[in-house]
Structures are given as structure tokens and as C-alpha cells.
Amino acid sequence: MDIQTNTGSDELSRHTVPYRILVLVAAVLPLVAVSAAPAVAGARPGDWPTWQGDLQGSRHNAAEHRITPATAAELKLKWAFAYPATGAPVKSQPAVVGGVVYFGGPDGKFYALDARTGRTRWTYDLNAGRAFVLDGPAVARGKVYFGDSRGYVYALDQHTGRLRWAKDTETHPAGLHTSSPLYYDGKIYIGASSGENTGDANTPCCTFRGHLDALDAETGELAWRYWTVPEPVQVGTWPSGAARWEPSGAGVWSSPVIDPATRTLYVGTGQNYTGSAGDFDSLLALDARTGAVRWKQQVTDADTWRSLCNEPDAEGYCPGLKDGSALDYDIGATPNLFRVGGRTIVGVGQKSGVYHAFDARTGRVEWRRQLGVPLPSGGISGIQWGSSYDGRRLYVATYFADPGTLFAVDPATGQVLWQTPNPADGCTTGGAARFPEVCTLAHTPAVTTSPGLVYEGSNDGKMRVYAAGTGDVLWEFDTIREFTGVNGRTGFGSAISGNGGAVVSGGMLYVQAGYYPFYPTEHGNVLLAFGL
Known part of the structure; x- marks a missing residue:
């Protein structure tokens, strides 16, 4: 194998923090789409x-013409890449450019x-x-960009993996x-x-402020920053004596999009951790x-929500429990x-x-459609990482929604055109049947489409391909089993990973399982590659 291993500089180690994240958990003829091509530099x-x-x-x-409604049932596993057992979830949705798959591991x-064989081209070590890597990379103009669990952003050489900047x-x-x-x-x-x-009851909480950054792609220097909440101030203490700060939170968990015609950037924000102020639960233009x-x-x-709101005795730590505002209803x-x-x-x-629809220029509400049914546990019931638009329909999946369901929606009105619940036998068939105490019928991944097809995975460990016109399941693969990785390790599947979804490119389907x-x-868990 042509393997090149690169190691991050020692300077990066000064900001190492523990990894702590709460995991809450028919082909179509396009109508008028915003763009028919990736429109990303170098793609x-x-x-x-x-x-x-x-x-x-x-x-x-739109350019995928090998995997079609007529061929989807013929998808076969071509290779698997197995991660070491770390206890961390698999979160980095791959990017595929020029026959190479780029992604981060736990x-x-x-x-x-190599996109076809899984052969390693190069690796980069994030400071031992x-x-x-919690996000999916972007590949543009000869570089691969991604962030990490300490707040660093990296640019690597696309062809060699050499660090350009961090x-x-x-x-x-x-x-x-x-x-x-x-x-x-x-x-x-x-x-x-x-x-x-x-954090627990003894943790001072909270001082984090969500933000959206624009960085110079050549140097990494900050061009501008948008803060989602004002500067927190200490307003007293929690019952434990730990310092209490307000307001805080409104993190930007999801990824932005841009309308090049107006040079407008759109991104969603999360809930407050403490207090009630700023651009929480907002769509920003x-x-x-x-x-x-x-x-x-x-x-x-x-x-206003923090993890202590889920504890049996949250009195004094989660004021929103009394007034009903402890929702965890992020965008x-x-x-x-x-x-x-x-x-x-x-x-x-x-x-x-x-699902909310707004006029992109003015922010005026066009329509709203309730798809997921809210559960007492708050934000685990709704729409998690993202939806897809194929030029004709919007495709939206719900998470813990008793059960999670895949919807096709009319983009003009929000009318539901069809809906397919997570198959009822998802937890009684395949590998999940051995773990009834673990399995749930829920969809956390973002939805993906190609002409005539919709791709969505489930907590039951199964990846499925649906007919875009009807919602019928055309193909299903059970990941809860052992795999022999092309890198010499044994891997094991799990819930299909969120923080992203399936990636379809060049007649191949790439799926992360480990969430x-x-x-x-x-x-450890696996990246799986399927082809015809």
C-alpha cells in the first residue's frame, strides 16, 4: 500500500480537552432546482x-446514473474499513473527489x-x-478542510495529506x-x-457562546465571526455552589449553505444552555x-436546556422544567x-x-409542517441532521418519533406526498434481533438522494434505499455483524451514523456505521462501501 502518515505539530497539543459530547440522542425529472452541479471549486x-x-x-x-431504481437492489458490499475500538462514535461523513474518499475516524x-478499493492513500494524525474528527470534510482547490473536537480547523493537501495550516x-x-x-x-x-x-452539578455553567466563522481558505485567518449570544456574566451560583453564568449556548451544530446569487449564508442554531437570550433556535441569513x-x-x-434537565432531580439546575421551556429543540x-x-x-x-420554509430573501414564513411527534424527552424525537431536495420533492426523516419515519414533501406547500415508517421488523430481524434492549426504530442520519432514489439509515443498524416516487424499500443491508476491513482490522456495525448520512458518488454508496x-x-466500527 502507498501509505503516508503525517503527524500534527506539537503546537496543537496546548488546547487538548476531553472528548465530551452528549449524543441525544420512477426516476425523477427535476423541476427548477437552484443548482444541478456541485458548484464547489475543484469538484x-x-x-x-x-x-x-x-x-x-x-x-x-444529480449526476449519479449507475445506481438507479432498476439497479439499486444489486448493490453489494465492495469493501469495509474498520476502526480501532475507542468508545467514540463515528461521525465524519466522507467526501468523495477524484476517486478518493476523505473522512476522519474516532x-x-x-x-x-481509494474510492474503489479502500486502499490507503495517506493518513494524518491529529496530535496522537x-x-x-466530528464533522465531514470539504474538498476544494487542492485542500481538504475539517474541524475537530478541540475547536481546531485544518487544511491538508488533498493529494499528500501534508498540513497546510491548522x-x-x-x-x-x-x-x-x-x-x-x-x-x-x-x-x-x-x-x-x-x-x-x-457537565455535572459541580460544573460552573455556562460560558460558551455559539458562533459562525468565516476563515480565509488559504491561510486560516479569521475574516469575520458572528456570535449567537451576548457575552455571559455571572449571576450567582447553582445549588452546588458552582458559578452560574447567563446567557450561554446557541451552538452551531449544523453546516451552513450559501445562495451564490445573493451571496447569502444560511445556518441554524441550538438552544440556550443558561438564561434566555440571543439567537437560540434560529435560522440566520x-x-x-x-x-x-x-x-x-x-x-x-x-x-433553555442542559443535560442535568434529564436527571431525576433537576430542581435548581433546570429552571425550564417548571415553565416548560426545557425543550432541547435545536435547529x-x-x-x-x-x-x-x-x-x-x-x-x-x-x-x-x-420543517420550516421561509422566503430566502425576506425571511417571511412560507409554510410549516409538523412531521415528527414531540416526545417527553424533547429533541430526540424530531429532525436531526438534514434533509434532501432532488428538484421535485423534499425528503425528511424523523428520529425517535415512535417510529422514525421517512417523508416526501411538496416543496411548494409542505403537503406530505408519501410517508414510510421505519420497517416494524427492524429490531426483530438481522443482527439487531440479538440486542432488543438496544435497538430502536429511529432515523438519525441526514437524508441523501440521487435520481429516483432516497437513502436513509436507522438505529436498527440497517441501511435502506427507497423509491423516490413511492417510498417503497428497494434495498436493505444489515450492518450489525463483523466485517474484515481492507486495513487488516475486524470491525462491527452499529446504528447508521448521524452527523451526516449516506454519500453516493461514481456508482458507489458510502455509509458510516457506529453511532x-x-x-x-x-x-471498533466501520465505514462500508457498496457498488454494483
């Missing part, structure tokens, strides 16, 4: 160069593999495993990147979130050049831009289970 039709698939967040590969390494973008020790970067016009756009609100606000829509009146999903009647609409799913709920195994 070719058929590539998947960025988490969103393109600038507008369609998560649709082992503190970043990989470039003291950091993790910047610590986070002033807070708990800051991190689950938001995947987007390249546009010489800048990298990436959001910042944190695990600060997962910002000037991509300056970060100035063009408009914003706050979709929840009040939402954790990436927006979709689409055209209706000559106008551009921006839509986004919320963890409340609502909550975790199926018992002594092995």
Missing part, C-alpha cells in the same frame, strides 16, 4: 465534495482512501489521537466543531458548538462577505435552498419535528 459532476453535496444543501447527486486520524478557532475549552465546513469564494464557513452543558445579518427567524420562544439540521414559482425558498428541519445506540462489541 466534478458526480463528486461529493462537501457535507451538503453542493453549496445549496440539496444532498442530491481514533484521532484523518484518512484518504488527542482530538477527534487554526485554533475556539476561545472556550469545551468548544468543538460538529458543523462541517463549506468552501465558497476563498473562504471556509464553519460553525462552533460545545459539550459544556453536559447572513451576508457571506461580512457576516452582517440580513434577516433571522427564531422558531422557539424559549428553550441541528442543515438548511435546503430550493426554487418554487420563480422564488428561492430556504427550508430547515427542527428537533421539534417541524448511538451502540451495539455491544469488542471491535
